[in-house]
Amino acid sequence: MASGTALIYDEEMTTHKLLWSDPICDIEVPERLSSSYEQLRSYHLVERCVHVPAREGSEEEILLVHSLEHLEVAKSTQTMNEEELKRVSENYDAFFFHPSTYRCARLAVGATLQLVDAVMSGKVRNGMALVRPPGHHSQRNAANGFCLFNNVAIAAEYAKLKYGLQRILIVDWDVHHGQGTQYIFEEDPSVLYFSWHRYEHQEFWPSLKESDYDAVGLGKGKGFNINLPWNKVGMGNSDYLAAFFHVLLPTAFEFDPELVIVSSGYDSGIGDPEGQMNATPEVFAHLTHFLMQLANGKLCVILEGGYHLKSLGESVCMTVKTLLGDPVPQVSGEMAPCLSAVESIQNVRAAHKPYWKWLAYEDTSFLQNLSTKSHFLKTANSNPSTEHESKITNNNDTVKVDRFLELHMKNILFPVPPIKTATTGCEGSEHFLSEHVQLVKEMDKTEVEALVSGFYADLVKDNKTLLSLGSMFVILDKILKKEVCNGIATSPTAALSAAVALRHSVRLGFQRVLCVFVGDMQMIPNTEDGKMLIINICEKEQSGKTSCKHYFSLNWKEDAEGNDFFSAVLGFILPVAYSYQPNLTVIAVGPNRNLGISGISLLVALIQGLAESRIFAVIEDTEISLMQNVAKLLVGASTPAFGIYVPPTQEKVNRIKALRDQFQQEWKMLQCSVKEGI
Ligand SMILES: CC(O)(O)CCCCCNCCCN
Numbered sequence: 001m002a003s004g005t006a007l008i009y010d011e012e013m014t015t016h017k018l019l020w021s022d023p024i025c026d027i028e029v030p031e032r033l034s035s036s037y038e039q040l041r042s043y044h045l046v047e048r049c050v051h052v053p054a055r056e057g058s059e060e061e062i063l064l065v066h067s068l069e070h071l072e073v074a075k076s077t078q079t080m081n082e083e084e085l086k087r088v089s090e091n092y093d094a095f096f097f098h099p100s101t102y103r104c105a106r107l108a109v110g111a112t113l114q115l116v117d118a119v120m121s122g123k124v125r126n127g128m129a130l131v132r133p134p135g136h137h138s139q140r141n142a143a144n145g146f147c148l149f150n151n152v153a154i155a156a157e158y159a160k161l162k163y164g165l166q167r168i169l170i171v172d173w174d175v176h177h178g179q180g181t182q183y184i185f186e187e188d189p190s191v192l193y194f195s196w197h198r199y200e201h202q203e204f205w206p207s208l209k210e211s212d213y214d215a216v217g218l219g220k221g222k223g224f225n226i227n228l229p230w231n232k233v234g235m236g237n238s239d240y241l242a243a244f245f246h247v248l249l250p251t252a253f254e255f256d257p258e259l260v261i262v263s264s265g266y267d268s269g270i271g272d273p274e275g276q277m278n279a280t281p282e283v284f285a286h287l288t289h290f291l292m293q294l295a296n297g298k299l300c301v302i303l304e305g306g307y308h309l310k311s312l313g314e315s316v317c318m319t320v321k322t323l324l325g326d327p328v329p330q331v332s333g334e335m336a337p338c339l340s341a342v343e344s345i346q347n348v349r350a351a352h353k354p355y356w357k358w359l360a361y362e363d364t365s366f367l368q369n370l371s372t373k374s375h376f377l378k379t380a381n382s383n384p385s386t387e388h389e390s391k392i393t394n395n396n397d398t399v400k401v402d403r404f405l406e407l408h409m410k411n412i413l414f415p416v417p418p419i420k421t422a423t424t425g426c427e428g429s430e431h432f433l434s435e436h437v438q439l440v441k442e443m444d445k446t447e448v449e450a451l452v453s454g455f456y457a458d459l460v461k462d463n464k465t466l467l468s469l470g471s472m473f474v475i476l477d478k479i480l481k482k483e484v485c486n487g488i489a490t491s492p493t494a495a496l497s498a499a500v501a502l503r504h505s506v507r508l509g510f511q512r513v514l515c516v517f518v519g520d521m522q523m524i525p526n527t528e529d530g531k532m533l534i535i536n537i538c539e540k541e542q543s544g545k546t547s548c549k550h551y552f553s554l555n556w557k558e559d560a561e562g563n564d565f566f567s568a569v570l571g572f573i574l575p576v577a578y579s580y581q582p583n584l585t586v587i588a589v590g591p592n593r594n595l596g597i598s599g600i601s602l603l604v605a606l607i608q609g610l611a612e613s614r615i616f617a618v619i620e621d622t623e624i625s626l627m628q629n630v631a632k633l634l635v636g637a638s639t640p641a642f643g644i645y646v647p648p649t650q651e652k653v654n655r656i657k658a659l660r661d662q663f664q665q666e667w668k669m670l671q672c673s674v675k676e677g678i
Pocket residue numbers: 024094134135136137145146174175176205265267304305306
């Protein structure tokens with residue numbers, strides 16, 4: 001299994017710069033690259049990456065996407081004087097040439113392809129290329145929006161040609177629509193292009209009709225172009241996460257890409273003068289973490305935009321830290337998407353219903369209630385209460401943004417614990433022991449008895465259980481003290497151990513403990529005080545216990561064919577979990593689990609984004625192979641294959657929809673549609 005993170009950076013790409021005054025292009029400065037690289041060094045991230053050199057993209061590689069004419073024009077600019085450069089630049093919308101632009105653009109292409117090769121050859125698991133000029137606006141025969149060659153599009157064509165790939169996902173989280181990339185692949189079902197972008201009902205540049213949610217692709221490519229327009233500024237972490245949970249991730253897991261390439265623009269981050277958005281740097285750690293669970297972790301992140309140097313640098317560092325496998329920092333802010341974001345999410349889900357199985361039972365009845373083309377929801381003017389208040393008066397005050405980010409990032413970047421996982425040396429653990437894993441010694445019997453006899457006596461009956469509890473307490477203590485990131489233990493009675501672990505965690509001072517219990521939970525702790533939130537995935541309703549704000553029994557019978565759990569994890573469990581913002585996650589698998597190993601692995605893989613990746617797993621001791629799978633995930637060694645994708649049945653979709661309708665006011669990340677009549 002590949003490991004390691006490539007970092008590709010070549011200082012020569014800083015030579016391209018604007019020679020005359022142009023208020024539109026003057027934000028695309030060389031310092032974007034050098035200060036990002038400096039920021040990576042200051043966080044000691046450069047030395048942890050595998051250095052892969054850039055190279056020039058060849059003419060042949062550029063011609064995979066661009067016309068010969070476009071290449072020739074670009075090449076001819078190398079020997080031009082300023083007057084001529086200015087004249088050629090004026091042929092394009094928002095582009096400038098410098099004598100070194102052609103050389104830099106070829107380096108940007110080459111750096112991108114070097115990253116694809118490093119990932120596809122298994123030399124590294126993933127990586128990031130810091131390049132400029134950016135690429136996603138450039139088109140077959142034109143430069144556009146600071147972009148000369150479409151680095152990411154060339155990379156996708158290159159990967160198809162050289163590695164015979166048939167399914168590539170491009171995620172474009174830049175705040176501008178990568179119309180260039182859309183045009184290049186809109187008839188191509190082998191490349192799924194997802195872009196969110198500031199749109200404001202076509203007001204915002206490039207102000208194209210085809211940037212709206214109903215541009216779903218053409219011909220065979222229908223369904224493989226997903227546009228999520230932001231019709232208001234000030235979108236934040238919750239809006240971005242909601243877009244992943246309710247649009248991108250369900251589609252991505254159904255598509256099952258062999259490679260994921262990110263058009264990674266950070267002008268969608270707070271402080272950026274172009275984006276005017278509110279999302280803070282740590283959200284990119286979460287977005288990256290989600291995408292790392294696809295394509296067996298094969299992820300290539302390519303820089304696009306980002307014009308506030310401090311915001312750009314912090315977001316780049318959050319991305320690279322996550323690519324390296326570091327714990328994912330807690331995402332800040334109120335976990336509630338704004339009305340406009342939910343409308344856009346609902347619209348794009350409706351637009352794509354005909355093309356994706358996971359949307360087969362999507363309720364699009366809202367379409368009938370509205371007239372004409374605006375038959376999709378559009379808020380001409382939603383009331384301010386449904387807007388996000390901006391964290392900073394205005395993004396244009398760079399110094400104020402610097403100050404805000406200085407303070408904000410202070411409590412985000414905790415030191416990564418040297419040891420990732422603690423284990424009790426349970427059955428089968430010898431398979432995954434490494435320098436990342438710490439065997440914890442049993443707590444001595446008397447100490448356990450003392451601990452258990454008082455507080456948990458009513459729960460613990462026999463001696464064997466007593467001993468298994470002992471090492472569990474030790475692990476929980478180490479997680480609390482941040483000596484380790486996560487831990488795993490087996491138990492003869494996982495249900496009992498989980499109950500004791502929950503009570504012990506709250507007693508240790510964890511304020512919000514999320515427990516996901518797979519199988520018959522038997523004893524359900526009292527969740528009235530909100531210090532625990534329990535999601536019990538079981539085959540049938542636990543006797544008499546109905547769902548309430550802090551306890552959910554999600555009835556699920558795994559489909560025999562394969563893994564149909566995606567819709568439950570993405571559409572329900574993660575939104576509730578992110579709304580709750582736990583500071584510890586306990587995942588327990590009890591007897592007669594009703595989920596397959598791949599469904600549980602999916603759950604564990606995705607849930608690591610919570611609680612700064614603090615997870616305690618307790619597994620019924622009969623489940624050896626499950627324990628090994630979960631342990632490997634916790635160590636961060638591998639990204640699981642999620643088995644055969646099976647779309648959810650209508651019954652299961654309706655069950656999740658019913659829970660969502662019932663609880664979306666309490667747990668607002670569940671929202672993915674707007675109630676009519678608001
Ligand atoms: C890579 C990138 O998407 O960040 C480039 C953005 C280009 C913005 C051009 N603005 C033009 C405004 C014209 N009124």
